[in-house]
Amino acid sequence: MDWQIAFLLLMGTVLAPMFLGVPVALAFFGANIVGAVVFFGGEAGLAQMARNAYEGLINFSLSPIPMFVLMGEIMFQTGVAFRAIDAIDRLITRVPGRLSLVAVSCGTVFSALSGSSMANTALLGGTLMPEMTRRGYHPGMALGPILGSGGLAMLIPPSSMAVLLGSMSGISITGILLGGILPALLIAAFYVVYIVLRCTIDPSLAPAYPTPKMRWSERVMPFLVYVLPLMSLFVVVVGSILTGIATPTESAALGAIGATVAAACYRCLTWRSLHKALVQTGKITVTIFFIIAASLTFSQILAFSGATGGILSLLNQFDLTPLVVVVGMLVIVLALGCLMDPLSIILITLPFFIPLVRQVGIEPVWFGVLMLVALEVGQTTPPFGLLLFTMKSVAPESTTMRQVYLAAAPFTLMQILAIALIVFFPALGTWLPSLSN
Amino acid sequence: MPVPSPRRPSRREAIISRIYDRFLDALELVPGILIGIIALVIGLDVLLRNIGYIGLKGMIELIEYALFGLTFIGIAPAMRRGAHVSVDILLMKLEGRYRRTVLWLVRAISVAIAAMIAVSAWIGLADAVASGTQVYKNFIFPEWILFAVILSGTLLFTIECLRQLKKTPDDPADGKPTETVTV
Numbered sequence: 128m129d130w131q132i133a134f135l136l137l138m139g140t141v142l143a144p145m146f147l148g149v150p151v152a153l154a155f156f157g158a159n160i161v162g163a164v165v166f167f168g169g170e171a172g173l174a175q176m177a178r179n180a181y182e183g184l185i186n187f188s189l190s191p192i193p194m195f196v197l198m199g200e201i202m203f204q205t206g207v208a209f210r211a212i213d214a215i216d217r218l219i220t221r222v223p224g225r226l227s228l229v230a231v232s233c234g235t236v237f238s239a240l241s242g243s244s245m246a247n248t249a250l251l252g253g254t255l256m257p258e259m260t261r262r263g264y265h266p267g268m269a270l271g272p273i274l275g276s277g278g279l280a281m282l283i284p285p286s287s288m289a290v291l292l293g294s295m296s297g298i299s300i301t302g303i304l305l306g307g308i309l310p311a312l313l314i315a316a317f318y319v320v321y322i323v324l325r326c327t328i329d330p331s332l333a334p335a336y337p338t339p340k341m342r343w344s345e346r347v348m349p350f351l352v353y354v355l356p357l358m359s360l361f362v363v364v365v366g367s368i369l370t371g372i373a374t375p376t377e378s379a380a381l382g383a384i385g386a387t388v389a390a391a392c393y394r395c396l397t398w399r400s401l402h403k404a405l406v407q408t409g410k411i412t413v414t415i416f417f418i419i420a421a422s423l424t425f426s427q428i429l430a431f432s433g434a435t436g437g438i439l440s441l442l443n444q445f446d447l448t449p450l451v452v453v454v455g456m457l458v459i460v461l462a463l464g465c466l467m468d469p470l471s472i473i474l475i476t477l478p479f480f481i482p483l484v485r486q487v488g489i490e491p492v493w494f495g496v497l498m499l500v501a502l503e504v505g506q507t508t509p510p511f512g513l514l515l516f517t518m519k520s521v522a523p524e525s526t527t528m529r530q531v532y533l534a535a536a537p538f539t540l541m542q543i544l545a546i547a548l549i550v551f552f553p554a555l556g557t558w559l560p561s562l563s564n
Numbered sequence: 565m566p567v568p569s570p571r572r573p574s575r576r577e578a579i580i581s582r583i584y585d586r587f588l589d590a591l592e593l594v595p596g597i598l599i600g601i602i603a604l605v606i607g608l609d610v611l612l613r614n615i616g617y618i619g620l621k622g623m624i625e626l627i628e629y630a631l632f633g634l635t636f637i638g639i640a641p642a643m644r645r646g647a648h649v650s651v652d653i654l655l656m657k658l659e660g661r662y663r664r665t666v667l668w669l670v671r672a673i674s675v676a677i678a679a680m681i682a683v684s685a686w687i688g689l690a691d692a693v694a695s696g697t698q699v700y701k702n703f704i705f706p707e708w709i710l711f712a713v714i715l716s717g718t719l720l721f722t723i724e725c726l727r728q729l730k731k732t733p734d735d736p737a738d739g740k741p742t743e744t745v746t747v
Contacts, residue, residue: 144677148655148670150648153677160680173684174691180681181710184632187624190606193599193631373610380606402596409595410647413638418649420635468649511653 130437155421162428176424183423188294193412194379195285198386199241200404205390214349223326224333227272234276235315239361242287248277252521265332266530275538281503282307300375302492302560317541360385426478449487464505496556504542507535592641595634622702636717643724671729678722685715
């Protein structure tokens with residue numbers, strides 16, 4: 128069979144059921160079944176598919192994923208995260224677009240405590256949106272900062288998506304985890320500048336209002352009590368990786384234990400909250416791992432059918448420079464981001480991208496960081512960015528989808544600007560990882 | 565495509581369904597508990613190594629098997645909660661009869677694929693038993709055990725997909741976009 132037909136057959140059998148609404152894992156398994164029958168010779172191929180399902184999961188490098196998810200779930204289910212929002216809210220005063228800045232600060236802080244951008248967005252939206260609406264904030268200045276900063280969880284450790292990308296691509300997990308930090312801070316800085324500038328030029332976007340009078344200690348103490356100790360968890364996770372004391376897996380486990388101890392110290396840890404956090408973590412982990420179980424066979428079939436090799440040799444004919452190849456891959460990820468969730472994009476594109484990265488000689492960590500930021504952008508691009516729907520579900524009922532799209536647009540553009548900067552200044556993504564070497 | 569009309573379950577069916585649901589409730593806890601144990605074990609290992617003892621022997625391998633096991637233990641309960649990641653572009657756009665038809669089709673395809681995964685696990689299991697294949701790492705055991713875990717998990721998963729297919733498509737609460745999980 129020609130590689131073009133093999134490519135269309137395999138992609139068609141994944142994408143058609145996926146867009147129909149079949150769970151992503153099953154769509155991949157469906158393509159694997161077709162591929163096993165057509166390319167691997169029927170029964171033997173099916174047995175190999177089952178063997179690959181366990182071989183793909185019996186992999187220690189996947190273990191940080193549930194640990195990072197657990198860390199965030201403990202923070203959210205115990206309510207510690209809500210106290211942190213209140214503490215940051217007290218700290219920021221007398222600035223244009225105050226609540227928008229609170230959203231960005233809280234989003235960045237929570238990104239350092241949780242690996243889930245959806246949980247981050249839902250938490251910020253549910254907590255800050257009612258107050259922003261009450262204070263007469265323009266939808267663009269209320270929804271946008273939450274959408275933008277909610278997605279930072281994908282870049283800042285503990286990022287489960289970074290671990291997933293690393294373990295599935297063979298790129299250093301430590302490298303991607305550390306490499307996401309500077310771009311995330313850069314994006315957060317863009318948001319702050321944008322909010323302050325726009326609200327200074329047009330104060331009606333975020334009407335100023337008198338904040339309750341408090342003593343200095345009343346403003347600072349909650350931050351010292353509820354935010355600073357939590358940030359030590361981030362220091363534990365990142366510091367232990369940077370200094371080489373612990374591997375990403377070990378640091379993730381230490382982060383999860385630390386989050387539980389912190390919740391207990393704040394007297395927020397109850398059996399009920401622990402039970403909810405564990406069940407939710409289990410559910411999220413299972414759904415991710417079930418997709419991973421299908422991924423090994425999928426990439427094997429793509430390679431065996433000649434589809435991967437065919438695409439690579441086709442691209443070779445054009446004698447493309449590494450820069451063009453990287454930009455091309457990012458455009459594909461951004462386009463898919465409008466339609467799919469990040470996990471599906473990783474699974475569909477990596478079997479082609481990774482051989483290409485190796486062939487053209489692109490720095491893998493740099494590429495991993497770029498891909499991660501592009502995946503983050505995909506969560507806020509219309510029509511089907513996941514965070515857009517998360518935001519809509521927690522925003523006031525009168526909020527329209529159009530308002531959500533429009534609010535996300537400037538923040539999405541700033542993320543794309545960050546991608547451009549990382550492309551032209553690779554050190555933004557590779558400097559921190561180089562320190563760990 | 566005609567969507568089969570639902571039938572009211574008999575008392576016996578309702579009892580079996582309730583028992584099965586309690587069973588899935590119990591299974592739903594297992595992945596979370598295993599993840600909690602993994603966190604504690606890794607933490608203990610780091611502690612032991614840093615105070616001069618050797619790490620826990622075979623820990624990495626046990627954790628790897630736990631990651632594999634918890635996935636197949638958890639897929640059926642996750643399906644019941646509609647937690648599996650799916651792209652709902654089409655379903656969100658459709659309404660009424662078209663939506664119900666597509667939903668029924670999606671669930672029928674899911675049943676077929678889930679059943680085929682179970683079949684492939686069965687073929688692997690039968691092969692492994694016939695050839696007496698062993699898994700050789702720190703722990704040595706017959707390979708069929710791994711296939712048995714996949715088979716059990718995917719059989720329950722297939723049953724859950726079948727139950728969803730049988731659910732009344734007229735229920736207004738049914739067929740809403742599934743809870744999408746991301747990381």
